[in-house]
Amino acid sequence: MRFLQAIHIRQIVIVLLLALLVFMTLVPILFMIVSSLKSNAQIAGNFWGLPSPARWFNYGEAFRTIWRYIVNTVAYAVIGSVCVMLLSAISGYIFAKKTFPGKNMLFLMMLAIMMIPGVLTLIPSYVLYENMGLTNTPWVIIVSSAAGGQIFGTFLCRTYMAGLPGELFEAARMDGATEARVFLRIVLPLSLPILATLFIMQSVGVYNDYVWPLLTIQNSRLQVISVGLTIFTQQFGVTDKGTQFAAYAISSIPLLFIFSFGMKYYIQGMTQGALKL
């Protein structure tokens, strides 16, 4: 009886410890939500209290200033991620299931890119895009995310598709299906989970990217949310802290959306990436 009690107490201690840590981890989020409903005077006068009255129109004002950044970023993220999915699915399938001359060499070339850190290519890439006239266009974000993301994507897809049963493809081919049909009708549907993982990881990556758009996009109509959050205060003359916090909260909505649907896939991608590389 006493033994059981000891275990119980230990469990309770663990739960309490974890709860405290979770609370501390989430302090920024909680603080953001509470402060987003206050005015500057309320923050200064009643720092720890709940907002009273709650200034809901902070959100309206914040939305008016940053909606364009969010729309831009979501568009770039979706287009870029779809490109990554397509490229990775094709390359992954070819590297997983086909034999052809030069396969190993080509695959090594992909592998070698993983050794090149972003810090080496950041500035030369900027010059390259600038010379190609791609800076200050949506393409600078989309192309770079497609080119960079497909490497990791190809690895994920290759591993996943190598595990698909080859007999299935054989059978389809016997029935007279063309290669394109096999790919579209069998490979893609069977690979949906890994493609979803890829889509979510890639779009979250684009959504959080800061330095690249800062470097390559000057036009504020095309700017992304990460940079937008750091400039909208000066650009629209927002001096109200509450409105700023409301803007941060609004900028979280797309991520909240994608994580509530795809947290499972995201975690899968993260751990799989960690274990495979």
Added chain:
Amino acid sequence: MRRTPQILLALALLIGLVPQYAAAQGEWSIEGADDITSISAMGDGSRIAIGSHGSKAVVYDKEGTPLYEKEANNVINAVDLLDDGTLLVASDDRHLYAYDSEGTPLWDADMKRQVKSVSASEDGSVIVAVVQRVNDLLFMNGQTGEQIGAAAIGATMKTAQVSDNGQWVLAATADQYLHLLDGTGKPLLKIGASGQIQSIDITGDGDIAAGTSDGRVELFTSDGEPAGNIGIQSSVSAVAFSKDGASLGVADLTGNFYIFDSSGKQLWEMKVGEAGRSVEFSPDSKTMYAGTDDGRILQLDVSSVVAEAKSQARMRIIAWTIGAAAAIVLVLLLLRWMQRRGKLGIFREIWRSKWIYLGLAPSFILIFTFLYFPAFSGLFHSLYQWQPGGRTTYIGLDNFERMIHDPYVTKGLVNLLILIVTGLIKSLIPPLIVAELIYHLRSKKLQYGFRTAFTASMIIPSVAGLLIWQNFYDPNMGLFNNFLHLIGLGSWAHGWLGDPDTALWALIFIGFPFVGILQLLVFYAGLLSISNELIESARMDGASLPRIIRSIHLPLLSGQFKFLIILGLIGIIQDFNSILIVTAGGPMDSTYVPALQMYYAATKFNDLGYASALGVSMFAVILVITVINMKFIKSAEE
């Protein structure tokens, strides 16, 4: 051993590292001349005429012996020597003068206003003059000095040039346009330049060069199509084509003289004085005359430079031909060999796989253009002073040397070291503790719940998270100082980010309690993969919980540790996002890291070569870490 330096020199010559040598044959100066405003060489090369700011026009023979000297009443803006030895002089004293080959005055035309430029074809059939504040280009009669015509340009002109054969007339206006006319004054076309035009020249074929005040020389064809764009160090003061149009001489206001070939490739460069003012080639292109702002005229033997360029071009063609022939022969031999061995099937295989290659093509085109190319470009340009679209000069290891002496980099390295040590502790210890705590929970539901709760912090965009933390440090409205007041430690309140002593530590503290999601998931997955029997049997033997963690968990998680350490190192070396957003490197240099200095070198100072060198150095460090890691893992596996 003694041959080594020679071999090295030969190699250096081969890749063009050693600048070609141009000997100053002669140098003479004109007393009280100040700027040399204009130089003109006679068609047969036997004489040159010099016009100077000090109102003197002097004609020399090609050895540099003065033949005669003429003085005007004001600055001489332009001189031109015709084939028959006639000398034309344009001066700010509002006169245009002509002298015969002996120096006897032929005529003297009073133009009523300052004469800014005169230029003539070699036979003297076409003579144009630019007069101050007149929007017409004046055509003169070489025999009498009378004005015989005018071409309306519609804007004030800075200078005008007639091609040697008299076929083209080119005028540059103050509003940055070039007007091309034919020898009779009929307008042909109008070309816009990108800056204030300082000097122009045109060849017999109608190739145009225009030097601008922002340090560019723009080349155009006679159709007005851009043919090249050369960047030099400062404002262009003079441009001149050689008679064959194959070389272009340029002078700038920092005293540099250059020779380019017709495609804009630099052949030669030399710094002579404080400022270069004028250039002219001898008709055989073997000598370039360079005039400075202190009245000196240098006679530079550039034949070796030009000849070198020509022979190099020829050598290149020969080398390419030989190379191509050798390649064809090799391919043929290879095919032959493969045929004998019966290995030609590979081509059939390649052909059969054509759809596969087509499928991979988009991926690999992107990979080569946008990933490999920038990487190599970075490696390459770290040895250059790199200004895209402008000058790119090879400077060897200067960028790397500069890095050692850059105080921001040394300060940054110290900061980086602190960030690495704290960063590794942050990214390993708290996630491990949390993973152990979750692992030891009995209820699966609670395990899942807590795991999800920790990952919930991902819903904030990372930039928003950083900005919220920046706000926490606000001296007046920030969470920290308010918290300190709340618990009675108000005297500790502080401008955390504004104080150079605390800024770096404030940055490090961001993200408290440091439960990294990736790290947590990796450790947690690692713990789950440890077999239960192992722990049960240890428990049977009476091992306590700390003992189990120390002797079973930690050794079995060594792979995870290694992975996270490498990932952390690589990430921390490259990361400057958070610093850029929260402190931008300040206050003063207290939060600089090398990666941030790289970003600033590229964006603030446009010093892309230096930025590349910093990038390459960090790449080298990361590469060493990766290689050590691979060796490490291999030896551990064996």
